[in-house]
Every structure is written in C-alpha cells, then in structure tokens.
Amino acid sequence: MRQFLDIKGRYPDAIVMFRMGDFYEMFFEDAVTVGPVLDITVTSRDKQAEDPVPMAGVPWHAVGGYLRTLVERGFKVVIVEQMESPEEARKRKGSNIVRREVVRVVTPGALLDDEHLRGGEPNFLVAVVAGPDAGAMVDPALVVASEPSRTPRKPSKSTRPGRESEQALAPLALAIAALDISSSEFVIASCRRPDQVRAELARLAPREILAAPELHAWLREQLGPDGPAIATRDSIDGVANPARVLGRIRHLHEASGEGGSRLREEEEEAAASALAYAEATQPGQTLLLHRLRRHEVARHLVLDETSLRNLEILRTMRDGQRRGSLLWAVDGTQTAMGARLLRGWIGAPLLDIPAIRARQAGIEALIGETRPRAELQSRLKDVRDVSRLAARARLGTIAPRELAALRSSLQALPGLVVLLAELTARRIDRKLPALLALGDDLLIDVRERLERMLVDDPPAHSREGGMIRSSADPVLAEQRELAEGGRGQLAAIETREREATGIASVKVRHNGVFGYFLEVPKSHLKRVPSNWVRKQTLVNAERFVTEELAGLEAKVLEAQSLALERELALFEELRALVSKAGERLVAIGERLATLDVLTGFAGIAEQHGYVRPELVEEPVLDIREGRHPVVERMLGAGRFVPNDSALAAGTHGTHDMARLWVITGPNMGGKSTVMRQVALITILAHVGCFVPAASARVGLVDRVFTRVGAADDLGRGDSTFMVEMRETAQIVAHASPRSLVLLDEIGRGTATYDGLALAWAITEFIHDQIGCRTLFATHYHELCGLEARLAGVRNVHVAVHEQRGEIVFLHRVEPGPAGRSYGIQVGRLAGLPAGVLRRAQRILDRLEAQERAAPNTQLDLFAPRGGEAVEPAESIEAVEPVRGLGAHESALLAELHECDPDRLSPREAHDLLYRWVARLRS
Numbered sequence: 001m002r003q004f005l006d007i008k009g010r011y012p013d014a015i016v017m018f019r020m021g022d023f024y025e026m027f028f029e030d031a032v033t034v035g036p037v038l039d040i041t042v043t044s045r046d047k048q049a050e051d052p053v054p055m056a057g058v059p060w061h062a063v064g065g066y067l068r069t070l071v072e073r074g075f076k077v078v079i080v081e082q083m084e085s086p087e088e089a090r091k092r093k094g095s096n097i098v099r100r101e102v103v104r105v106v107t108p109g110a111l112l113d114d115e116h117l118r119g120g121e122p123n124f125l126v127a128v129v130a131g132p133d134a135g136a137m138v139d140p141a142l143v144v145a146s147e148p149s150r151t152p153r154k155p156s157k158s159t160r161p162g163r164e165s166e167q168a169l170a171p172l173a174l175a176i177a178a179l180d181i182s183s184s185e186f187v188i189a190s191c192r193r194p195d196q197v198r199a200e201l202a203r204l205a206p207r208e209i210l211a212a213p214e215l216h217a218w219l220r221e222q223l224g225p226d227g228p229a230i231a232t233r234d235s236i237d238g239v240a241n242p243a244r245v246l247g248r249i250r251h252l253h254e255a256s257g258e259g260g261s262r263l264r265e266e267e268e269e270a271a272a273s274a275l276a277y278a279e280a281t282q283p284g285q286t287l288l289l290h291r292l293r294r295h296e297v298a299r300h301l302v303l304d305e306t307s308l309r310n311l312e313i314l315r316t317m318r319d320g321q322r323r324g325s326l327l328w329a330v331d332g333t334q335t336a337m338g339a340r341l342l343r344g345w346i347g348a349p350l351l352d353i354p355a356i357r358a359r360q361a362g363i364e365a366l367i368g369e370t371r372p373r374a375e376l377q378s379r380l381k382d383v384r385d386v387s388r389l390a391a392r393a394r395l396g397t398i399a400p401r402e403l404a405a406l407r408s409s410l411q412a413l414p415g416l417v418v419l420l421a422e423l424t425a426r427r428i429d430r431k432l433p434a435l436l437a438l439g440d441d442l443l444i445d446v447r448e449r450l451e452r453m454l455v456d457d458p459p460a461h462s463r464e465g466g467m468i469r470s471s472a473d474p475v476l477a478e479q480r481e482l483a484e485g486g487r488g489q490l491a492a493i494e495t496r497e498r499e500a501t502g503i504a505s506v507k508v509r510h511n512g513v514f515g516y517f518l519e520v521p522k523s524h525l526k527r528v529p530s531n532w533v534r535k536q537t538l539v540n541a542e543r544f545v546t547e548e549l550a551g552l553e554a555k556v557l558e559a560q561s562l563a564l565e566r567e568l569a570l571f572e573e574l575r576a577l578v579s580k581a582g583e584r585l586v587a588i589g590e591r592l593a594t595l596d597v598l599t600g601f602a603g604i605a606e607q608h609g610y611v612r613p614e615l616v617e618e619p620v621l622d623i624r625e626g627r628h629p630v631v632e633r634m635l636g637a638g639r640f641v642p643n644d645s646a647l648a649a650g651t652h653g654t655h656d657m658a659r660l661w662v663i664t665g666p667n668m669g670g671k672s673t674v675m676r677q678v679a680l681i682t683i684l685a686h687v688g689c690f691v692p693a694a695s696a697r698v699g700l701v702d703r704v705f706t707r708v709g710a711a712d713d714l715g716r717g718d719s720t721f722m723v724e725m726r727e728t729a730q731i732v733a734h735a736s737p738r739s740l741v742l743l744d745e746i747g748r749g750t751a752t753y754d755g756l757a758l759a760w761a762i763t764e765f766i767h768d769q770i771g772c773r774t775l776f777a778t779h780y781h782e783l784c785g786l787e788a789r790l791a792g793v794r795n796v797h798v799a800v801h802e803q804r805g806e807i808v809f810l811h812r813v814e815p816g817p818a819g820r821s822y823g824i825q826v827g828r829l830a831g832l833p834a835g836v837l838r839r840a841q842r843i844l845d846r847l848e849a850q851e852r853a854a855p856n857t858q859l860d861l862f863a864p865r866g867g868e869a870v871e872p873a874e875s876i877e878a879v880e881p882v883r884g885l886g887a888h889e890s891a892l893l894a895e896l897h898e899c900d901p902d903r904l905s906p907r908e909a910h911d912l913l914y915r916w917v918a919r920l921r922s
Contacts, residue, residue: 001027001053003100007080010237011105014076017067019100023057024079031056037073038066064115071108071116074229076236079104102283105236108229109208110281112182112392119385120339122185124178126206127233127274128197128215131173131190131266177270178204181278183340183387184288184586186252188267189295195304195734196297198222202305203347205314210273233273236280245275252292261294288394288582301349301686302703306727310706310742311679312630313346326680329629330689332600334380337387337593345597349686351700353615359598359688360612362435365423366602372419376599379419382412383592390585393578400458400467403574406585407454410447413438413588416595435598438591446581453574462571465564473570479563482555489552490516501527508549516553517543601689608632610690613681614697619649619738620657621682621773625694628677629684632692641670641811642694645678647773649699649737658794660767660774662783663813665798666822668829670811671777672708674798675742678775679704682740701740701773705731708744721750725758732765741766741774748779756780767792784817806902834900892916 004027008016015034017024026034027045031054035042044052058066070077081103089098109125117123174197178187187204191197201209201223210233211219219230249271253263263271271292279287308314316324327346333339350356366373384405392398393406417438424432458467470477494508503524510516519541520528532544578585604610608629625642632640648657663671681691685698707727724746731741746762747755759780766774767790776783786793797818799810807825824840896916901909 003097004080007078007100007102011076011078011102013235014078014105015070016078016080017058017063018080019060019082020057022060024060024063025055025057027053027055029054034070034075037075038069040066064113067106068116071106071111074108077106078102079106102237104283105281107208107231107236107281109179109206110181110278111207112388112395112397114388117182117388119336120333121205121343122180122340123182124180124185124204124206125208125210125274125278126179126201126204127177127210127270127277128219129175129177129266129270129273130212130215131175131264173266175264175266175270176200176204177267177274178206179271179274179278181282181287182391183337183385184290184391184582186271186275186289186292187295188253188263188271188292189297190264190267191297193734194222195730196302199302199304200295200297202308203303210277233277236277243272245272245279248289249275249292252289253294256291256293263294282395285395288391288579288586290583290586295348299351301351301683301701303347303349303683304703304705304730306730307679307704307706308347310708311676311683311704313683314343324630324634326630326683329633330601330604330684332377332603333596334377334600335383335592335596336385337383337589338380338596338600341590341593342597342600345687346683349683350688351686351702353617353700356615356686356688358433358435359601360690362433362594362598363601363605363688363690364612365427365433365436366599367606369423369426369602370606372423373599373602376416376419376595377603379412379415380592380596380599383409385589386592387586387589390578390582390589393575394582396575396579398575398578399460400454400462400571401460403450403454403467403578404456404458406578407447407450410443410450413442413447416592417442435594438588438595441584441588443581443584443588446578446585449574449577453570462568465567468567468570468574473566476563476566476570479559479566482559483563490549490556493546493549493552494518501529503527509543514543514545515557516549517545518549519543605690608637608692610692611695613685613691613693613695615685616697616699618699619701619773620697620699621645621647621678621740622657622695622697623678623681623691623693624696626677626681626696627692628673629680629692631673631677643674643677643811643813645674645813647678647775649771649773659771659792660763660776660790660794662763662786662793662795662817663775663777663797664779664781664784664795664818664821666800666807666809666818667826669798669800669809669822670813671798672744673811674813675708675744675775675777679706679740679742700738702736702738703734704740704742705735706742706744707731707746708742724748728762732762732770735766735770735772737771739770739772741770741772743774743776743778745778746776756782759783760786763793764790779821781817781821834898838900889920892919 004016004018007018008028008030015026015030017026019025031042034040035056038056038058040056040058042054042056045055046052067077079102080100083099083101084092086098089096107125109123111117111123174191176189176191176197178189179185189200191200206228209219209223209228209230211230213232216230220227223230246268249268250263275287275289279285303311303313309317312325314325314327315322318324322328327343330346331339331342333342366376384402386406386409389398389402389406389409392402398406420432420436420438423436424430453468453472455467455469468476470480490508494506497518498504498506501524503520505521505524507519508516509519514535517535518532520543521541525542528542528544532546534542535545536543623645626645627640627642646657647659647661649659663674665671677692681693681696682698682701683704684691685696686701707724728743728746731743735741743762747757747759750758759776759778760783763776763783763786766772767786771792784795787795794815795817796813796815799812799814800818800822801808801810802822802825807822807829824837824844827840828837899912904912
C-alpha cells in the first residue's frame with residue numbers, strides 16, 4: 001500500500017491501475033470512481049478492519065477494453081507493472097516486496113495500441129503557447145501567459161468589431177505544436193488570429209490539448225463544450241521543465257530540411273511542451289520522431305471549422321459519419337497510412353502550383369494502366385501500418401504478431417518495385433513521377449532478419465514463447481531439444497512402470513501445483529510399489545511421484561525455463577533491431593502512403609470520369625459540366641445533372657464570368673448542391689486530385705468560406721440567426737480577393753425587410769470591398785435587381801418545369817432570375833393538406849396584388865380588399881352544411897371543397913363533372 005500511495009501521490013488526478021499478480025487493482029477513491037464506469041464490483045481489503053480499503057480489479061489479459069472505456073470517458077490512467085517475480089523479490093536483500101514501476105500514462109493524446117486508435121485518423125496531442133506579446137484570457141482582458149518575466153500588453157483598440165475575447169486576441173500570435181506519438185508525426189504552426197487557431201484545431205482534430213491555465217477558458221470558448229480535453233503541460237509527473245528537450249526539437253527541425261527558417265521562441269516552447277509531456281507518458285522510453293515539420297498557413301488553402309462542417313469535408317453533418325463526406329467519395333486507399341495522408345491532404349490543400357502538378361502527374365501516370373494499378377492496390381492491401389508498428393517497436397510495446405505483420409509488409413515491397421518498373425518501361429520518356437518511387441532503401445536487412453528469426457505464425461504475446469525459430473539460434477535449439485528429450489523420457493517412464501506394475505491405466509500427468517506425477521485409479525492401489533511417494537488423493541485416483549520422475553521433472557523444467565529465457569532475449573534483440581530502423585521504416589511508410597493515395601485517386605478518376613484541372617494564378621473559376629462528387633456517388637452513374645460555373649474575381653471578370661452569382665429558384669431545386677459542388681471541385685483541384693467535370697480551370701483560392709444551413713448553438717446560447725450573422729461576420733472580416741465565398745439564404749432568420757436589407761448590404765460589401773468569387777443563393781428575388789446596379793453581379797437560377805400545378809426539378813443552372821419560388825408547390829410535394837395549400841395560395845395572391853398596387857408600402861395580410869369587410873379566416877376542416885341547402889347539395893359542396901383541380905387530369909375532371917350533375921338531377 002505504501003507503493004500504491006507513493007505513486008498515487010505523484011499522479012493525483014489519474015486512475016492508478018496497480019498490477020498484483022493476474023489483476024490490475026485500484027484502491028481508495030480510484031476504485032469507487034471506476035466501479036460504476038467499468039461496471040465492476042467494488043469490494044475491500046481488510047474487511048474486518050474499522051476502516052476497510054475500497055478495492056476493484058480487472059484481469060490483466062482483458063485490460064485493453066477497460067482502458068479504452070476509461071480514456072473515452074476522459075480519465076487519465078497510470079499503468080503500474082510488476083518489474084520482477086515474487087521469487088526474484090525474495091532473493092533480494094532488504095524488502096521482499098515485489099518492485100513495481102509506472103510504465104505508461106494513458107491519456108487521450110498518448111494512445112499507442114490498435115484497439116484505441118482509428119487507423120485512418122491521426123491521434124494528435126496539441127500544445128498551444130502564446131507568443132511574446134500574447135497572453136491568456138482573464139475575463140475579459142489578457143495577461144501574460146507563459147513566463148512570469150513577460151510584460152502584460154493591453155488589447156489593441158484597432159481590432160475589428162467582434163466578440164470581446166476575439167478583440168483581445170486578434171493582434172496576438174499563438175504557436176501550435178501537434179504530435180502523434182503513434183506514427184511519429186510532428187508539426188508546428190503559428191497563428192495570428194483566433195479564426196486561424198480555430199481552423200488549425202479543426203484540421204488537426206486533436207484528442208488532447210496542452211495549454212497554460214490562463215488559456216483554458218479562451219480555448220474552451222473556441223472549441224465548444226464538446227471539444228477535446230484541455231490539460232496543463234505539468235499535469236503529469238516529470239514534465240514541469242520542457243527546456244531539457246529543446247536541443248532535440250532543434251535537431252528534428254533541421255532534419256525536416258527547413259533548417260533555414262528558425263523556429264520562433266513560442267514555437268520551440270510549444271514543441272518542447274508537447275514532446276516533454278508525451279515522453280513523460282512513456283517513462284524510460286524514447287519516442288520515435290522522424291522530423292519536425294512547419295505547417296505554413298499561407299501555403300495552404302484554409303478550411304475553417306465552419307467550412308469543414310458545412311461542406312462535409314471529413315464527416316457528414318447528419319450523423320458525423322465518414323460515409324457521405326468528400327473524404328469518403330475520393331478515398332481509394334488500401335492502407336491506414338494512406339488513409340491518414342489523404343485526410344491530411346484534404347484538410348490542408350496546397351497553394352503551390354508546382355507541388356499540385358507533381359501530384360497530378362503521379363495520378364496521370366497511373367490512369368489507363370488498369371492491370372498494373374489493380375496489382376499495385378492488391379499488394380498494398382498486404383501492407384500494414386508500418387509507421388505505427390515502428391513507433392511501438394521504439395517504445396518496446398510491439399508484439400510478436402505485429403512483427404510478423406511488419407515482415408509481411410516489407411515482403412510486399414519488392415513486388416511493388418517490380419510493378420513500378422513495369423509502368424516505367426511502358427512510358428515513352430522511361431521516367432515515372434518522383435512521387436510514385438519507393439526509393440532505394442527497401443529495408444532488406446530488417447526483412448531478412450525477421451524472416452530468419454520469426455516463426456510463420458507467432459503468438460499474440462511474447463510471455464509464453466513460441467515466436468522464435470529453433471534454427472535461428474543454436475542455444476535455443478539445444479534447450480528445446482533437451483526439453484523435448486525430457487518429454488520422450490517421460491513417455492518411456494510411463495511405459496516401463498506399466499510393464500513393471502501391471503497397471504495398464506497408470507499415466508504420467510502434469511499440473512502447475514505438483515509438477516509431474518503418476519496417476520493410478522483407486523482400483524489398482526494394491527499394485528503400487530512401496531517406493532512411490534503419495535502426493536495427492538482424488539475421489540477416483542491417487543497421485544504419486546518417484547525419485548526418477550522428480551529428477552527428470554527438474555531437468556525438463558530447467559530446459560523449458562532456459563529456452564523461454566533465451567527466446568525472450570532473442571525477441572528483445574529483434575525488437576531492438578526494428579527500433580533502430582525506426583526512422584527508415586517511417587520514411588518508407590511515407591512513400592508507401594503517397595503511392596497509395598495517388599493510386600486511389602487514379603482509380604477514382606478513371607472509374608467516375610474525373611479530369612485533370614488546370615491550376616492558374618489568376619482568380620478565375622471556369623468549370624464545364626461540373627458534378628458534385630458525393631451526390632453523384634450516392635445517386636449512381638449517369639443520374640446527376642452537370643452544370644457549368646464561371647466566376648472571375650476583381651478586374652478579371654468578363655461578360656460571361658462575373659465575380660458574384662445571385663442564384664434563385666425553389667427549395668429542392670439544387671441551389672445548395674451547385675454551390676457546394678463548385679467549392680468541392682475547387683478543393684479537390686488544390687489537393688492535386690482530378691475533379692468531376694468535363695474541364696476545369698481553377699485560379700488559386702486562399703480560403704473557402706461558407707454560410708449555409710441553419711442551426712443554433714445552444715452551448716454558446718446563440719440563436720440560429722446569431723450563428724448566421726456570426727459566420728457572415730467572419731467572412732466579411734477575413735475574406736480576400738482570392739477567397740471563394742458561399743452564402744445560402746442570408747437574412748432569413750429575422751423579419752423580412754431586416755433580412756433583405758442585411759442581404760443587400762452584405763452583397764454590396766463583398767462585391768465592392770472584397771471582390772472575391774462568390775455564390776449567393778437566396779429567396780429574396782429583390783436582390784436580382786443588383787445585376788443592373790453592380791457590374792460584377794450575374795443572376796442565374798435553377799430551372800423548374802411546371803405542368804398543371806405540378807413541378808419537376810430539372811437541377812439545371814440557367815441565366816437570369818427565377819420567375820417565382822414555388823414554395824406552395826414544394827409544400828404539396830412534402831404532403832401538406834390540400835386545404836392548407838389552397839389557403840396559402842389565396843393569401844399569396846392577395847399579397848402579390850397588394851405589392852402590385854402599392855409596391856413601396858408594408859404588406860398587410862389582414863387589410864380589407866377594395867373597401868370590403870375583412871374576409872374571415874377560411875376553415876381547413878370539413879365544410880359545415882350551408883343553411884338553405886339540402887343534404888345532397890351540402891355533401892356536394894363539401895366534396896367540391898376537398899377537390900384540388902390542379903391535381904386532376906382532363907379525363908378525371910370530365911368524369912367528376914358528370915357525376916356531380918347526375919347527383920344534383922337525381
């Protein structure tokens with residue numbers, strides 16, 4: 001208990017899982033806390049004591065599932081292992097208590113095992129550090145965040161209007177370091193505005209964030225109540241001073257090839273905080289880190305959290321699933337490494353045209369090569385997550401079966417090289433794009449060592465042996481031969497004793513308590529020799545041991561023990577070899593991931609008819625027969641209606657290419673689909689992927705802004721309209737002439753004229769002050785008048801075919817404004833009652849008549865018509881019998897009331913008229 005309390009004192013905010021034999025035990029408040037969470041019984045030690053100690057435990061072999069539950073529920077868990085056996089403890093001088101140590105601290109940002117990780121997603125631990133002039137939020141002003149010696153600076157009064165906290169942080173710099181210890185990915189980025197911080201955190205999707213306490217409240221406000229856990233860097237024992245890792249940080253940055261651009265002080269501090277914290281979760285181990293890359297925000301198309309959500313880039317808005325997202329639609333990867341790289345590419349598209357064209361060249365080289373590409377993908381399926389396996393080898397947690405997976409992955413490399421050579425030979429220029437090459441280091445030495453030492457089908461764990469070939473080591477072979485020979489001698493003893501005693505049923509058996517023994521049925525006890533020593537009595541048998549059997553047992557057990565000891569030593573050598581090759585494994589893993597992504601892109605492009613877009617510097621967007629990549633996949637081939645889109649920002653606009661489209665048309669007509677497909681095609685073009693269109697010329701876009709959909713934010717107490725206005729304010733504040741802006745139904749959440757006035761003013765501001773490429777879908781048909789006022793505005797509409805009151809959505813974009821919104825017709829399609837629809841039509845007719853009579857006055861729904869009294873509200877229930885009419889006439893009037901002429905065919909109307917006349921005459 002002293003051991004437990006000492007460790008608990010070092011980790012007071014964690015659940016301590018304390019190994020005792022075959023169980024991980026938890027004591028005191030830890031047991032009381034986790035009992036109901038894990039659905040396990042809470043018992044106690046020293047039950048007879050006045051104050052018994054609460055205790056709960058889980059089996060050591062099933063700890064993974066319990067650990068996952070605790071981490072998902074937000075707990076930090078400390079794993080304490082027995083570092084020696086009870087026998088070894090007894091031999092030690094002094095205390096004979098088994099020595100135990102912390103071997104691992106499990107937090108959401110420090111996960112390693114496959115059962116806790118998603119193969120296609122990173123698992124980032126992120127550190128956020130305020131720069132020299134920045135600080136943390138102290139409601140509402142800022143004070144210095146990191147070092148006591150820094151001088152506080154008051155917020156600038158020149159910041160843009162907005163929330164009080166954003167005013168305070170707007171001119172300040174924050175550094176973000178993201179570390180995924182499971183794959184050795186390490187990235188640093190700097191942000192100068194709160195919206196950049198939110199965009200980076202949305203892209204990285206961290207599982208855990210480290211920050212100074214003063215920043216916690218501000219970060220929670222930015223991330224929302226459902227965001228990741230936020231901790232301080234010194235919340236784990238041993239990480240109070242990250243300065244000890246600064247030298248390694250600088251070395252890793254130089255290894256990235258970016259040594260010419262020095263890290264700023266806050267960037268070094270953020271990276272050091274993340275690394276020190278991560279190392280403290282793996283006591284006594286060294287993390288596998290390949291390099292420290294800088295993510296330059298200015299070199300990537302920025303997708304903030306709003307655009308990621310509204311465009312469903314990584315997950316759907318409906319259920320948060322991957323299926324139905326852009327990532328799902330273009331994912332043809334076969335490996336977990338490729339899936340993670342694809343996610344990274346889509347989350348941060350490039351603005352570097354040569355780099356984009358390099359990716360396009362890799363895809364183009366694989367298009368048309370159906371058989372080699374299919375074989376490439378087939379062999380890539382045999383490749384496991386090399387990067388994460390290498391990281392586990394460095395940390396000493398890789399299992400025998402995982403080494404076998406690494407072996408099979410390395411065995412797939414020569415076949416991949418042969419296929420790539422075949423593709424090269426088929427090209428006229430005899431050169432393959434560099435991104436498709438695997439390089440010269442195929443880790444042949446590691447593969448051959450794994451093949452020579454590891455058995456074909458090793459066990460999941462190393463503790464019981466059986467993973468090393470006997471042929472790999474003479475000492476191991478000798479000990480195994482001795483053990484096998486002892487077993488042969490045991491069989492010989494059994495045969496000899498049967499013959500000597502005449503007891504045909506005597507058997508040599510073994511268990512963990514008594515070792516080897518001779519078992520005799522009680523019916524033959526009279527024949528047992530006197531030199532046999534009785535060991536145990538059972539209901540139907542007796543167990544005996546002889547001097548010869550005891551001696552042989554000692555020999556066999558010693559040989560088995562020595563064989564296991566030797567096997568474990570050989571396994572550690574093998575693990576050390578893989579660990580030493582860790583950086584090489586990560587490098588080949590990155591090349592495999594790139595090959596996987598580009599091969600998948602080529603397959604998607606060929607299967608679905610994607611084309612290579614042209615990337616240019618001019619801010620233009622010319623898409624011919626563009627299609628929505630996700631909707632097209634959902635509908636099936638040939639069912640999606642393609643559309644052209646032509647936009648050009650600033651002075652690049654022409655008669656055919658305006659900078660701002662005002663899109664009108666009915667709900668369900670496809671306005672939002674058209675806008676989203678333009679944005680998704682633009683994003684895919686910057687990723688380097690081919691796009692769903694007949695042709696596409698895409699000018700570089702620095703950011704994609706979206707204001708689509710309608711949802712409130714209960715966590716912040718914001719209404720739907722407030723969310724809409726806040727998102728629009730972000731666009732107005734941060735959009736540039738190179739941005740792409742999508743606006744859907746701005747102003748609909750307030751009074752009609754207020755909303756129209758806001759939509760009008762926002763449109764004018766974007767056109768006149770920003771001048772960026774913009775798509776604005778609206779039901780305010782008054783905005784169509786802006787085409788005559790603003791040179792860069794063009795009206796377009798989604799076409800509808802109307803016949804006998806029915807409408808058919810054509811999903812085709814055509815020039816000019818829509819004639820009407822068809823809201824009542826859409827209501828009919830949705831199943832509204834006929835009476836409601838007729839009443840709505842009469843109200844609409846009256847409002848339109850008022851508008852024509854007095855176009856500049858407020859519409860009054862209840863105003864009398866032409867001096868008449870106010871028309872009573874029409875009942876939509878069944879018509880009551882009318883005074884003065886008979887029962888038949890009243891019934892016919894009720895039937896007439898329920899009839900909808902717009903839904904009758906000419907033949908039905910003719911038949912109905914004849915039936916009514918016949919009933920009246922009768």
